[in-house]
Every structure is written in structure tokens, then in C-alpha cells.
Amino acid sequence: MAGNLPLIGVIVVNKHLKFFKHQTMKQPILALVIAAFTISITSSYAQKGKKDPKDNPKYTNYYVDVEDAIEAKEVVMEFSNGVSRLDMLKFKTKFTNNTNDFLLIEPDKFTISTDGVEHNPKEKSFILDPNEKKSKTIDLKEGENLLANEFEVTVTGFSRISLDGTPAQMEQFRLPATENVMKAGNFEVNLKNLKQETKETWARFEIKYKGDDYAIIDPSRISVLTEAGEKYANDDRKSKTILLEKGDSKTINAIFHIPAKVVDMQFAKLFVQWGECMIETKAVPFDVDESVTFELDEALTADKNK
Numbered sequence: 001m002a003g004n005l006p007l008i009g010v011i012v013v014n015k016h017l018k019f020f021k022h023q024t025m026k027q028p029i030l031a032l033v034i035a036a037f038t039i040s041i042t043s044s045y046a047q048k049g050k051k052d053p054k055d056n057p058k059y060t061n062y063y064v065d066v067e068d069a070i071e072a073k074e075v076v077m078e079f080s081n082g083v084s085r086l087d088m089l090k091f092k093t094k095f096t097n098n099t100n101d102f103l104l105i106e107p108d109k110f111t112i113s114t115d116g117v118e119h120n121p122k123e124k125s126f127i128l129d130p131n132e133k134k135s136k137t138i139d140l141k142e143g144e145n146l147l148a149n150e151f152e153v154t155v156t157g158f159s160r161i162s163l164d165g166t167p168a169q170m171e172q173f174r175l176p177a178t179e180n181v182m183k184a185g186n187f188e189v190n191l192k193n194l195k196q197e198t199k200e201t202w203a204r205f206e207i208k209y210k211g212d213d214y215a216i217i218d219p220s221r222i223s224v225l226t227e228a229g230e231k232y233a234n235d236d237r238k239s240k241t242i243l244l245e246k247g248d249s250k251t252i253n254a255i256f257h258i259p260a261k262v263v264d265m266q267f268a269k270l271f272v273q274w275g276e277c278m279i280e281t282k283a284v285p286f287d288v289d290e291s292v293t294f295e296l297d298e299a300l301t302a303d304k305n306k
Helices: 005-049 298-304
Strands: 075-085 088-097 102-105 111-114 117-119 126-128 133-140 150-155 158-161 173-175 181-184 187-196 201-209 214-217 223-225 231-233 242-245 249-256 270-273 278-281 283-286 290-295
Touching: 075 150, 075 290, 088 102, 126 133, 173 187, 173 201, 201 214, 201 242, 242 249
Parallel strands: none
Antiparallel strands: 075 088, 088 133, 102 126, 102 158, 111 117, 111 150, 150 290, 158 283, 173 270, 181 187, 187 201, 201 249, 214 242, 214 278, 223 231, 223 270
16 A cells, blocks of 8 residues: 555545646737737727718718710700708709790709619709700709719600790880880789880780790780881890790880871880780690710819818
8 A cells, every 4th residue: 555655645646747838838829819809808999990982971072074975956055063961962064045036944854873772852943045955953851872983874754845936915105104004915914113204115914934845935026006006026125935834923014106297205105016926825745855974073072072
């Protein structure tokens, strides 16, 4: 028995050595695991703390001006100044009327596509006068995916309002007036002011349109007859052709100069002839149905958002 004690001691000692060695090997592994876990948590919090600059409501995308205009027979459109944020998108369009007629433009029928989402701007219709150039900002104030790298604009909603139509059969208007209001068809004429002098007669009329289409008012087509039947044109050099929609009214001037040797207008009876001053016409749609694409100006966007 006494001879076996050293052997038992060796066995016990060996067990302790193995346990010690096992624990000693586990400590570095545990330390590495803890360190990796700490780095992971720290990195996670760091990522959560870092914000995407595009989440800032003031972050703005700037786009390259569209190089090629949309050119139709009736109208030309040029596109520029595109910008967008999370809650808005807008751009400028320059319209050129190539005709001698009026053009009706309805921007609310335009379609703006951003990352697969289609939008229609809430813009009011407007009129282009004959051969007029006019710039309009098309503005989207709500919608999804507005802060896009590019967006496409498809244009529709165009009509041509011809200067040719059906003239109103308005009776001649006597000056001095025996009545102030006259009516014919969808038109009403109201004499607002009158001044008759030897050298000049000046009358101001309000013309109202009550129809469902459009009215063309051209004051230059007004003339006046003397009692002897001599005819003189409206001499208002500031007059221009006017477009009226349903319920609209406009005040126009009629100015006449008749030599005193022909008649003294201060005391004369004169008869206003309307001719084709008032014409009723229609808006006839025409197709454009083309599109342009605004592409992101990366350099300008980066510079502006510093």
C-alpha cells in the first residue's frame, strides 16, 4: 500500500494538470469570443447611429437639362431646371406656339414616372396666345419615389382653338345709346362708358360669353356708320385679340375719328357695326404623346448637398 501512494499522487497531480491546461486553453478562446461580440455590438450601434443623407428632407437631386426639345407642328417644348426632394419634384417647360391660333395646354394630363410610379401634376390649364412663348414650372408636391435618379415626362393634353368660327349676329348699337345692353346667341354686350366729342368718339363695352365652348373677341373688327352710311374703323391701336371661356367677360374700347367736315360727332347719331368682332369656336384636341427623360446630374447634386 505504502508503495502505491506515489502513484496515486501522480495520478491526482496529472488530473489537476490536465484541468489546469484545459482551463488555460479555454480562456484565450473565451476572450476572443467576447472581443468579437463587443466589436459586433459596437459596429451595430455605429451603423444605427449613421444616417443616410438622402433621408434629410432638404437633400436635393439636380438633373441635367434635357438636350432635345419635343417638336410638334403646333407646339415646341423645352425642358430644364429639374430638381427633386423626398416630398416634391419640379421642372421648367418653355412652350412655343407655332400657330396663328390659340392653344389650350392641360399640364394635369402630363404623366411623370419615377422608379415605376406614375404621377399627374395638379396644375391648372392655360392658354398660349398665337405665336406666343411662355415658360411654366410643372410642380409635383406629393407622391412616392420622387427623389429618383431619373424621371420621365410624357406630354399629352393639347387642343387648338381656331380663330375661325361662327360670328355672333349682333344688331348695330346706336350712339348715343337708346339701350345699354344687347344680346345675341351666347353673347351679351353692355355699354359701360361713352364720350362723344367733335374730334373723337370713345365707347367702352363689356362683352360676356355664356356658351360652353370658347369665344374670340377681336375689337379691330368693330366699325361705325354715320347716318349718311359712311363707314369708319375702330382706331384703338392698343386692341388685341381676346379669348373668353364660359362665363368670362372682357371690357374693350371702340375709338372713332371722323373729320368734322363729314359730321360733328358730338351731335351725330352713330351706329356701331360688330362685324366678326365676336366669334364662337371650339377646342380641337391634337396629339403630341412624346416623352423626355431627366437624368441625375451627379456632380452638381454632390456639390449642392455638401
